[in-house]
Amino acid sequence: MQSWLETIPLLRAGYHEELLQKVAALRKTRCIYPKEQQVFRSLALTPLPEVRVVLLGQDPYHGEGQAQGLAFSVPDGIRIPPSLRNIFKEITSDIYGDTFQSFSSDLSRWARQGVLLLNAALTVEAGRAGSHKKLGWHALTDQIVATLSQESQHLVFLLWGAHAQKKEALINAQNHLVLKTVHPSPLSAYRGFFGCRHFSQTNAYLQAHGKESIVW
Numbered sequence: 118m119q120s121w122l123e124t125i126p127l128l129r130a131g132y133h134e135e136l137l138q139k140v141a142a143l144r145k146t147r148c149i150y151p152k153e154q155q156v157f158r159s160l161a162l163t164p165l166p167e168v169r170v171v172l173l174g175q176d177p178y179h180g181e182g183q184a185q186g187l188a189f190s191v192p193d194g195i196r197i198p199p200s201l202r203n204i205f206k207e208i209t210s211d212i213y214g215d216t217f218q219s220f221s222s223d224l225s226r227w228a229r230q231g232v233l234l235l236n237a238a239l240t241v242e243a244g245r246a247g248s249h250k251k252l253g254w255h256a257l258t259d260q261i262v263a264t265l266s267q268e269s270q271h272l273v274f275l276l277w278g279a280h281a282q283k284k285e286a287l288i289n290a291q292n293h294l295v296l297k298t299v300h301p302s303p304l305s306a307y308r309g310f311f312g313c314r315h316f317s318q319t320n321a322y323l324q325a326h327g328k329e330s331i332v333w
Contacts (some may be wrong), residue, residue, distance in 0.1 A: 120165040125264055127257050133157070136253050140240050148243035150177050150184035156239050158186025160261075162228035168265060169231035169328055170273045170319055173281040176238040179246050187234040190224035197222045203301040203310060208333045211314045230331050235261065237280060263287040271326040273319045277301060277310065294322045 122128045137156065143149055151158070174188030178198060183191045189201050197205075205220045228234055237258050242248040265272060266288045274293055276282045278300030288295055298313040299305040320330035 121160045121261075124165055124268065125257075125260055127260050132253075132257060136239075136257070139252060140249075143242070150179060150241055150243060151186045155184070155186035159188065159228065159234050159236075162187070162225055163231060163233045165265075165268075167231045168233045168269065168272060169323060170227075170275065170331060171233045171235060171262065171265060172227075172275045173262070173277070173284060174234070174236040175278070175280045176236050176241045176247055176249060179241045179244055179248075181243070184241070185223070186239075187224050187228055188236045190234060191222045193221055193223045195222065199303045200301045200306075203303065203306045207301070207311055207313065208316050210311070211316045212333055227331065227333070230329075232331060233265075237284070259284065259287060266293060269293075271322070271328070273322055275315055275319070278305070294319070 127133070137153070140149060140156070141153070144153070172188055177184035177186070178191060182195050183198065185192055189198075189204060191198060191201065201222060205218070208220070209215060209218050224232075224234055235258060238247075238249045238252065238254040239258070240249045240252070240254070262274075262284050266274075270292055272293045274285075274288050274295045276285055276295060276297045281300075282297055285295060285297070296313070296315045296318060298315065299309045301310045316331075316333050323330055
């Protein structure tokens with residue numbers, strides 16, 4: 118996390134430590150996901166200089182054993198959530214031409230390739246989606262997105278659904294590729310996520326700017 122700590126003003130000021138203290142107090146009486154050591158896993162696995170793609174989620178999964186500090190990702194062996202299953206369907210169609218593919222539900226392999234799997238809120242109470250959206254996380258994740266936009270060149274920002282698209286105003290679309298569609302949830306995937314071809318578009322853009330493709 119070192120370069121993140123040096124570059125993001127709120128991290129440099131220790132703002133994240135205040136948030137962790139708030140969460141620690143909540144953990145005394147409530148079940149909070151993910152585990153404390155995984156809260157900043159997205160930043161730890163994807164150092165700032167290595168970011169090539171930013172995939173924004175809303176908040177961590179709120180079911181037992183699911184959240185692991187990476188947006189949309191769950192540990193292997195956990196039932197694949199419907200949104201992630203739809204993501205894999207679109208990757209198969211877009212990249213592999215509907216040829217059957219087997220995917221690991223642990224997306225750390227993406228994170229290690231430079232895909233920042235960032236949720237807008239980094240913690241959540243068990244069984245209560247969106248329960249920590251007013252805790253203060255959004256100020257930090259907004260600043261991360263804005264700083265990436267300002268300090269980097271030719272990133273791909275994947276904004277799926279209304280919540281992710283709220284951060285579009287923080288991104289300089291002249292310097293980066295912004296790809297938007299509906300959320301991959303079963304409630305909305307058929308209204309534009311399926312067929313969006315964001316994965317092949319991402320790789321084409323990265324290649325056009327001298328960067329390696331993502332092995333999805």
